[in-house]
Amino acid sequence: MNTKNADFIWFDGEVKPWESVTVPITTHAMHYGTSVFEGIRGYSNNENLFIFKLKEHMKRLIESAEVYSINPRYTLSEMCESTIELLKKNNIKTSCYIRPLLFVGLHGIDLNVTRNSPSHLAIIAFPFNRYFPETGIRTCISSWRRINENSTPPMAKAGGNYMNSVLATQECKRNGYDESILLDYHGNVSEAPGENIFVIRNNKIFTPPLSDSVLEGITRDTAITIAKYFGYEIQERSISRTELYIADEIFVTGTAAEITPVISVDNHSIGNGQVGKITKEISSFYQKIVTSKIPEFKDWLTAVW
Known part of the structure; x- marks a missing residue:
């Protein structure tokens, strides 16, 4: 700051x-x-x-x-x-x-x-308010690979890890995008510089497993819980780069990002290039949870005053 x-x-x-x-x-x-x-x-x-x-x-x-x-x-x-x-x-x-x-x-x-x-x-x-626009972000696949468990543990939220994120962010901004998406060492989708990623195809939701160099995101876990609450099938599995291009919807999650829609990847429009139905549903419910409007999830909140 x-x-x-x-x-x-x-x-x-x-x-x-x-x-x-x-x-x-x-x-x-x-x-x-x-x-x-x-x-x-x-x-x-x-x-x-x-x-x-x-x-x-x-x-x-x-x-x-x-x-x-x-x-x-x-x-x-x-x-x-x-x-x-x-x-x-x-x-x-x-x-x-x-x-x-x-x-x-x-x-x-x-x-x-x-x-x-x-x-x-x-x-x-x-x-602090919004980090990314509600209307969604344009992303690109970074040429930098996500840090790997064999070199620097991705599950530890360490300051040094984010030099990898700095490089990916610099690259995407130079090329006119809002955010980047990093692949892991095997070429599978890992995560964005500061966000986990979710892909929706045929009303099913997929997100990379922790073994694909993913931070165990707290907002990630929240999104999984909300998706299951609404009855959606959700799987943690490896995701290929190509699947991003043909996804119906994509969103990223993080403390700052909350639930943010991805409307394009490498200039491929995701769905109709607008915020998708399932993403909107999960995002809206998330906002209700964090502002204490859903009694079932009040144990996730700590009142200050």
């Missing part, structure tokens, strides 16, 4: 003024990408501000830290309570984005990070 977005940041157990939170230039994470993070959304309605799947996100943060032996320092409940504390301190009552960031500090220049290496936890939050 290139501007101040709130008055306070939660940092290492304290709520501090935004401008006061700084880290040394020798911070290990700045040199080697030794950080893990989460993206979490808060949604407002006329009654309250609700954090969507707060515990699930913080649990994944702790799991990502475990992969790289980074000491999370705080318990799951402490992380959740600190997030609520920060939102209240900033008096945030509108829809917002929350970013917990756990990183290695003054470890030195060697690479042997252990649970004894100094780590820090920061949580920031700021007002």
Whole structure:
């Protein structure tokens, strides 16, 4: 972020003024990408501000830290309570984005990070609405391949992983697209730089399995649950590039992206080039869930006020 977005940041157990939170230039994470993070959304309605799947996100943060032996320092409940504390301190009552960031500090220049290496936890939050347009996005297949389990674990939401996403995003933007889609090392569809992907053909929904270098997305899991709730058949299986071109509908999911329609891939129109019926149905229901309008799913929400 290139501007101040709130008055306070939660940092290492304290709520501090935004401008006061700084880290040394020798911070290990700045040199080697030794950080893990989460993206979490808060949604407002006329009654309250609700954090969507707060515990699930913080649990994944702790799991990502475990992969790289980074000491999370705080318990799951402490992380959740600190997030609520920060939102209240900033008096945030509108829809917002929350970013917990756990990183290695003054470890030195060697690479042997252990649970004894100094780590820090920061949580920031700021007002946030839509990331992509509701009308859908134009995508292209990236020439860059998605990181692979044999080199850099895709299931860990690590800062360093996103250099791969930066390259794919730069490429698609240079070529006039909104977003890219990455294939895995075997040529199967993996995911977008920051989103999971779903393909719909003949009223059946398909999404790549975790084995195809996919992040275990929390919004991905939500979309699967909603699809099953509506009675759609959904399968986790490998998807070829060609299937994207002949799909009836495609959508991507992510904390920032929510449920976003894909209206073209490599200039091939998806369906009629408009938001599809099933995508619209799932997206609309998702918005009702996160704003506490569906009682059956209220346990996914944490009220702030």
